[in-house]
Amino acid sequence: MQYNQLGATGLLVSRLCFGTLTIGPLQRSFSVPDGAKLIRAALELGVNFIDTAEIYECYPYIREALAGFHGDVVIATKTYAYSRAGMEQSIAKCLKELNREYVDIMLLHEQESVHTIKGHWEAVEGMVRAREKGLIRAIGISTHYVAGVRAAASIPELDVIHPIINKFGVGIQDGQTEDMLQAISFSAMMGKGLYGMKCLGGGHLIPQAEEALGFILSVPELAAVAVGMQSLEEIKYNVLRFSGVEPGPGLSEKLSKNRRVLHIEKWCRGCGRCVEKCTAGALEIVEGAVKVDMQRCRLCGYCASVCPEFCIKVI
Numbered sequence: 001m002q003y004n005q006l007g008a009t010g011l012l013v014s015r016l017c018f019g020t021l022t023i024g025p026l027q028r029s030f031s032v033p034d035g036a037k038l039i040r041a042a043l044e045l046g047v048n049f050i051d052t053a054e055i056y057e058c059y060p061y062i063r064e065a066l067a068g069f070h071g072d073v074v075i076a077t078k079t080y081a082y083s084r085a086g087m088e089q090s091i092a093k094c095l096k097e098l099n100r101e102y103v104d105i106m107l108l109h110e111q112e113s114v115h116t117i118k119g120h121w122e123a124v125e126g127m128v129r130a131r132e133k134g135l136i137r138a139i140g141i142s143t144h145y146v147a148g149v150r151a152a153a154s155i156p157e158l159d160v161i162h163p164i165i166n167k168f169g170v171g172i173q174d175g176q177t178e179d180m181l182q183a184i185s186f187s188a189m190m191g192k193g194l195y196g197m198k199c200l201g202g203g204h205l206i207p208q209a210e211e212a213l214g215f216i217l218s219v220p221e222l223a224a225v226a227v228g229m230q231s232l233e234e235i236k237y238n239v240l241r242f243s244g245v246e247p248g249p250g251l252s253e254k255l256s257k258n259r260r261v262l263h264i265e266k267w268c269r270g271c272g273r274c275v276e277k278c279t280a281g282a283l284e285i286v287e288g289a290v291k292v293d294m295q296r297c298r299l300c301g302y303c304a305s306v307c308p309e310f311c312i313k314v315i
């Protein structure tokens with residue numbers, strides 16, 4: 001496994017980052033022991049970087065995976081906090097539930113532009129203060145927007161940017177792949193640490209995984225790439241691929257059949273809460289029930305987190 005410095009943070013991260021969204025309640029909903037086993041398997045194979053978020057509800061999986069593990073592990077998490085008090089709560093929750101003394105990386109979740117970052121400025125100040133106290137090692141944003149990457153690149157307080165990037169531009173909200181690559185390049189020049197997300201388009205590009213991974217591994221500014229994984233086979237495949245080893249046709253072919261979809265249960269009552277949550281504009285209420293446009297859906301599962309009827313799952 002290759003390890004890279006994450007910008008100027010001083011953090012050394014494996015090029016393959018374990019994206020936990022896919023194992024938690026918003027997607028496969030593994031039991032904690034089963035999900036923890038997968039993370040632990042990745043750690044044993046040399047992955048030392050884990051990406052999560054408060055909304056994913058995956059802290060229990062990570063805590064169990066780390067129990068008795070002696071290697072250094074870097075954990076990045078995200079919060080929607082916009083006030084200083086909200087940020088303090090997010091930090092405290094993360095430290096408590098992960099049983100750690102500090103948060104390695106705390107990101108403002110789903111930022112869009114300089115305006116949304118400024119709108120969260122109290123939270124940024126909370127992160128800066130926590131970093132000064134040693135409670136956080138690095139701070140930044142995650143974003144699906146080219147404008148978000150460009151904005152964060154020019155804000156000296158931020159260390160890390162976690163942008164969406166994939167060969168076919170799936171899920172980039174305000175531009176094409178080329179625009180995002182330029183913004184990434186600019187951010188690296190500004191000294192930011194970058195790790196990519198959704199290189200497989202949230203699951204859309206699994207049938208073209210070889211091509212999509214070949215592309216993402218050719219982006220030199222990305223210290224790491226978060227990949228959601230749901231099986232030992234996927235972990236082994238990605239560990240090989242990210243180590244520059246050909247996984248072999250059997251494994252590639254098997255995984256290429258694992259396409260993911262957004263499943264909506266018949267008992268949806270059309271309340272519209274998921275529609276408000278979806279920033280991709282992929283949901284609408286039609287005749288009293290929600291319908292998804294799979295061309296727009298990036299399979300993040302965030303809509304599932306607000307459904308009072310537990311109707312939505314990425315499967």
Ligand code: SF4
Pocket residue numbers: 264267268269270271272273274275289290306307308309310311312
């Ligand atoms: S939040 Fe749940 S119940 Fe409400 S519209 Fe969406 S899927 Fe249906």
Ligand code: SF4
Pocket residue numbers: 262277278279280281282283292296297298299300301302303304
């Ligand atoms: S429909 Fe749900 S899973 Fe798809 S992009 Fe919107 S919030 Fe994400």
